[in-house]
Amino acid sequence: MSDTGTLKFAAAVSAGSLLALAFFASAVRPAAAQDFDCRRAQTTSERTICRSDRLAGLDERMSSLYSELKAASGNRYERNDLRDYQRRFLDARDSCGRDTECIRGAYLDQISVLESRLERAYRRTER
Numbered sequence: 001m002s003d004t005g006t007l008k009f010a011a012a013v014s015a016g017s018l019l020a021l022a023f024f025a026s027a028v029r030p031a032a033a034q035d036f037d038c039r040r041a042q043t044t045s046e047r048t049i050c051r052s053d054r055l056a057g058l059d060e061r062m063s064s065l066y067s068e069l070k071a072a073s074g075n076r077y078e079r080n081d082l083r084d085y086q087r088r089f090l091d092a093r094d095s096c097g098r099d100t101e102c103i104r105g106a107y108l109d110q111i112s113v114l115e116s117r118l119e120r121a122y123r124r125t126e127r
Contacts, residue, residue, distance in 0.1 A: 043094045044094075044097045044098055045093050045094045045103055046094075048096075048100060054104070055104060055107070058104065058108070058111065061107075065114040065118060066086060068118060069114055069118045070082055072118060072122065072125070073121065085113075089106065093107070093110075
């Protein structure tokens with residue numbers, strides 16, 4: 001094999017290895033605190049989130065806030081309202097499809113609302 005052929009072969013093997021490594025890393029990414037398991041992502045937006053560390057981080061933050069707020073909810077009606085609000089968020093997020101900026105905006109809006117609601121819930125318990 002010529003030096004050029006050797007270099008092309010090495011580059012192809014390296015590129016293939018990197019591609020395999022990237023695929024493996026994304027396939028085994030832990031769901032962490034995400035709303036869903038990336039190995040079972042069903043919607044286009046969920047698959048898009050699984051391919052983006054930035055979106056996955058927003059999902060983890062939102063999921064953490066949601067869990068905290070659910071635990072702080074004083075009664076069944078508040079928990080039901082929170083669940084319904086979260087479902088509307090998921091519908092809005094899923095309508096974004098592959099649009100990462102749309103998904104990001106949906107998460108930022110939801111995080112802001114959940115932070116505000118959580119702050120009110122904690123103020124209520126301090127009284």
